[in-house]
Amino acid sequence: MTVVGRTLKAMEVDTRILGMVGALLVIWLAFHIWTGGLFITPRNLFNLSVQTASVAVMACSMVLIIVARHIDLSVGSLLGFLAMFMGVVQTEWLPDLFGGAEGPAFGHAWIWVVTLLAGIAMGALIGALQGYIIGFLAVPAFIVTLGGLLVWRGAAWWITTGQTISPLDANFRWLGGGAEGSLYLWPSWIVGIFTCAAICFSIWWARRERRRFDFPQKPLWAEYTIAATLSALVIAFVATMTSYQVPSRAAERVYALRGWEVPEDGVHLVFGIAIPVLILGIIAVVMTILARRTRFGRYVFAMGGNPDAAQLAGINTKRMTLWIFVIMGVLCAISAAIASARLASADNAVGTLDELRVIAAAVIGGTSLSGGRGTIFGAILGALVMQSLQSGMAMVGVDAPMQNIVIGIVLVLAVYVDQLYRRRTED
Template sequence: MATQGALAVGSHASRSRFRFDLQAYVMVIALLVIWALFFILTKGTFLTPRNLSNLARQMSITGILAMGMVLIIVAGHIDLSIGSVVGLCGAVAAILQVRMGWTTPAAVLVALMLGLAVGLWQGFWVCYLRVPAFIVTLGGMMIFRGVILGVTEGQTISPLEPDFVRIGQSFLPLHIGWLLAGLAALCCIYLRLKRRWERQRYGFEILPLPLELAAIAGIIFLIGLAVLVMNSYEGVPIPVLLLLLLAVVFVVISRKTKFGRYLYAIGGNAEAARLSGIDIRRNTLLAFVLMGLLCGIGGVVLTARLNGATTSAGTSFEMDAIASCVIGGTSLMGGVGSVVGAIIGALVMASLDNGMVLLNTPTFWQYIVKGLILMVAVLIDFQTKQRTA
C-alpha cells in the first residue's frame, strides 16, 4: 500500500480538476429532462425564445437569493427572513423615490445599505449573542414584515421613475448583448489558457490541445446560443445579466477565497475549525452580511419589476431559495453545497412553475408537484452520498 502510494506520485496529482462535479451534472440532466418533458407537453411553446426569456426573468431573483443562502447553509445556519428583508429593502427604495423624490441611484444605494445592515444585525445575533439562526431569522421574518407594514402604512407604493423600473423590466440592446457575449468569450478563452499554463507550471497533466480548443469552442457556443435565444426575443433581460454577474462573483467567493473555504470548514466541523485557528464568528457574520446585501439587490429588482412596492412583496421567497439550494445539492447539515448547484436548483424550480402555468395546471397541483420534487431531490442526494461514503 505504502509502496504504491509513494511510487505513484505523478499519476496521482495528474487527473486533477477534469473531474466533474457529479452532483451538478445530475441536476443538469434532471433540468434537461424537465425541459424536454414540458417541450413535448406544451407542443413546443416552452422552448420558444419568448418563454425562455420569461423563464430567465422569473428565476433571476430566486437565483440571486439562493446564492447567498448557499453560503449561509454551508456555514451550518439558515435564513428564514430573506423574504421579509427583500420586501423591506424594495419598499424603502420605493418610498424614498415615490414619496421623497430621491433619484434612482440614491434610493438603490440606500436599499442595498439597508440589506447590508440587516445582515449585520442578524449575523451579530447569531454569531456573537449565540441565538440559533433559525430563531433569529424567524424573528427577523416577522419583524421586517412588520416594519414593511409600518413604513408603507399598508399601501402599495407606486409608480417609480422609468430609470428605476428599467432595472427590473428592460433588456439590453441587441448589439450590447452581442458585445458582452464577445467579452465573456474572450474572458473564457483567457481563463482557460491561464489555467492551462498554471497547470503546466505546477506539473499537472493538461488536456491535449485539440480537446482544450474543443472545450473552449463548446463554451463559446453555449454563450452564443444563450445570447442568440435572448436576442431573438427582445434581448438579454437586465435582471438576468445581474444574476450572471453576481453568480461569477459568488462562485469565486465560495470556491477561490479563504473566506469561502472557511465557511465550508465551519459548517463541516465547527470544533475542528476552532482548533485550526479559524475565527468562526467573523466568517459567519460575513456570510450573513453578504446574504443581506443580496436581499437588498433582490428587493430593488423585485420593486423595479413590479413597478412598485406592495406589503406582501417577497413573501415565501426564503422557501424558494432554500428549496433551490437543497435541489442543487446543498446539505442542510452544513459543509456541503455549491453556488452553481443552487442556481441550477433555482432554474429547476422556475422551470416547473413556468411549465405548469403554460399547461394551465391548477395552482394546487403546482404546489404539490414542487413539494414532491423537493423531497425526491433530497432523497436522490442522500442515496448517492451514502453510496460514495
Template structure:
C-alpha cells in the first residue's frame, strides 16, 4: 500500500467510526470507491445474465462463477501489464499513443522469428524457438520504447506527436513484416505463456503456497514500514490498524486464490490428460452438470464425483501480478521512481534539483516498450497467432484504464495498483456485456461513458478533499 500522505490531515475534530478507520489505516478512499464500483458492476452483470440464462453464479447468473472470474483475469492481463507502464509515462506528464501499434509490430516480429525464421531451420518445437520469440519481443520493445523516449527527451518533440507518429508508422511496419498474413500456429511452449493450455495453470497446491507467501510478504512489508516510520520519527498507525490492513490484504489474496482454485479444468481436457498420462479414472454415476470425469461401464462421462483437476492461477495472471508488484516497487521505493513523480510534479524544479530529466524520460519510455513487448507475448500466445490487427486501438484501453485508476493527466499523481484495478474494471464491463450478448457498438458507448464518468467523479472528489 502506498504511504505517501502525511497523517496530519487538517481540521480533524469529531469523526465517525468509518472515517476514523480510514484515517488510521490510511487506505486510499478513491481506490475503495473503485473496488466498490467493481463489486457493484459484477453483481449487476450476474443478476442480468441470470435473467437471460440462469447459471451457478453467486446471484444466479454467469458472471460471478469461478470460471468467468478466472477468464476475466486472463482477459485483463495484456492491457493491465501495459497500464502499469502507462502510469509512469502519464505521471511524468507524457503520453504514449503508440502502444497498440507497437504491440502489433512486436507480436508480428516475434511470430516471424518463430514461425518463418527459426521454425523451418531448427525444426518445429525446438526449445530455442520460444526463447528467441520472447527475447525478440522484449528487446525490440525496449529499443522502440527508448527510441520514442530519445525523440521526446533529446529532440524535444512532444511525446504526443512522437507516439502519434508511432501509432501510424508501427502499424505499417507490422503489416510489412508479415505482408499482412496471419501468422500461426505459434510454438507450443510459447503458447503456455498465453494461459490457454493446462501447462500454464499452476494448480491448487502451488497457488495456495504462493498465496501464503504473498500474505507473509504483506505482513513483512507492514512490519518494515512501521520500523522505517519509527526510524524517521514519522507518526505510526495504531496497532489495530496495522492488523486490520494485514487482514484486508490476506482476505483479498486468499479469496482470489480460493476463486481460481475452484475453477475445474474443462471436462475434455481432464479426459485428454488422463488418457495421455495413463491416470486411472474411477467408476461413478453420470451427471452432465458435474465437473469431474468417471467411468460408467467402459465410457468416460461427466460426473460430480471422480477425477478432477483445478486450474489455480494461470501464467499470464501471475505475470501481471508480478509486474504490478515490481512496478509498484519501482514507483514508490526506488530513486528512479521518486524522480519520475518529482518530474511530473514540477519538471523545472526537478531539473534544477539536479535530476537528469532527459535520461529519466528515455528510461520510462524504454520501460513502457519492454512492457508492451511482454503484452505482445501474452496476447499472441493467447491467440496462438499474430496478425497486424492484434493490439489495434489498445492504446485507448490502456490510457483509459490508467486514467480510471486515478492517474492524473496533469502529471505527478498516479498509482500502479489503481491502473490494475482500472484495467480490471474496463474488462469487467466488456466481458459482462459480451456475456449478455450485447452488440459491440453498445459496448463502446458504455466503456466511453464510464471513462468520462470515472474522471468526473475523481475530479469532484479531489476538489472536495482540497
C-alpha cells in the first residue's frame, strides 16, 4: 500500500466519494480552461449551486427509494403538477382568502408559507397514494410511477388547461434564489461558521462515544485533518459565494424592498449563499441523519440488502414502502417550489425529464440499482457533476442534443467505473 493509501485508510475516508470529488475538479478545470477562465468564478459557481439545488433535493430521497429496491419515474411530472398546484394556490386562492372584502391581497406576508405547506401536504398525499399501491397492493414501483409520470403531467396541464401562471408571489420567489433570495454577507458567514462548528462537534462527539466503550479510535491527526479539510471547504464555499457582487440596479431594488438605509457611497451587496442552497443543505443533513442514524433508515437499507430478512426481522415492509414514497412526495414539493420560484412562473413543462436527472444523480453518486447501497452526500455530488457538465457545455456552446448525448454517455461510464471499483475492493 502506498503512503497515500495508508493515510486515507487511517482517516477512514470513502475513496469512492474522493474519486467523485476528483472527477468534479477535473470537469471544472477542463471547462475553466476551455471557456478561457469563466467557469471557476464566483458568478458561475453561484449559478451552478442554484441550478443544482432542485434536482439535488429530489435526489436525496431518490436514494432511499432506490436503496429499498424501488424506483420513482414520476418525480419530474409530480414536480410539474405540484408547481402548478402551488402556482394556483398562491396567485388565486390565498390572495382571495386573505383579502376578504377589499379584494385580493396579493403579496400578503403569509402566502408563501401557506403555499409551501399546501404543496408539501399535496406532495405527501400523492406520495402516500403511490406508496400504498406499491407497498400494499404490490404493483411494481416501476409501473406505478410510470403511470404517475403520465398522470401527474396530465394533471398539471389540467389545473389551468395549459396556461402559464405568472408572476408568482414576490416572497415565494425568494425560494428560487436570485438577488432577493440570498443570505448576503453576514448571514452567509454565520451559516458557514455554524456548519464548521457542527462538523467539529460531531467528530468530537463520535470520538467521545467510542471512548465510552474503549473502542479502537482513529489517530488524532486523522480527526484533525478531516475536521480541517471539511471546514476549509465550507469556508472556501462561503468566501466564493460572498465575493459575487449583486449588480447595482438589483442591489438598489433589494435595499428598497428590505427598507435598508442606503449608505452615502452607494449600495454594495454580495449574494452569499442562495436560499435554495441553504434549503438543500438543511435537507441533506436531515436526510443523512434519517438514513444513517434512525430505525427508519436502518430498515430502508435492510429492505434493500435482503427483503426477506427484513420481513423475518419483523419489519413492516409495506408500511415502510408507503413512508418512503411520502418522503419523496414531500421533497418533490420543495423542489417544485425552488424550480418554479427560480423561473418566477409555473407552467406545465416544469420538471420535464427531471426524473432521469434525479435517478442519474443518485446512480452517479454511487447508489446501487440492485438496492441496499447509496449515500445522500454522493447523490448531491452526482447532481453537481451532471449540472457542471450541462452548464459547462452550454457555456462553450455545445448544442442541446449534443449535451444530452454526452450526459448519457457519462452516466453509463460512471456506473461502469463504479462497478469496476466495487469488484476490485470487495474481493
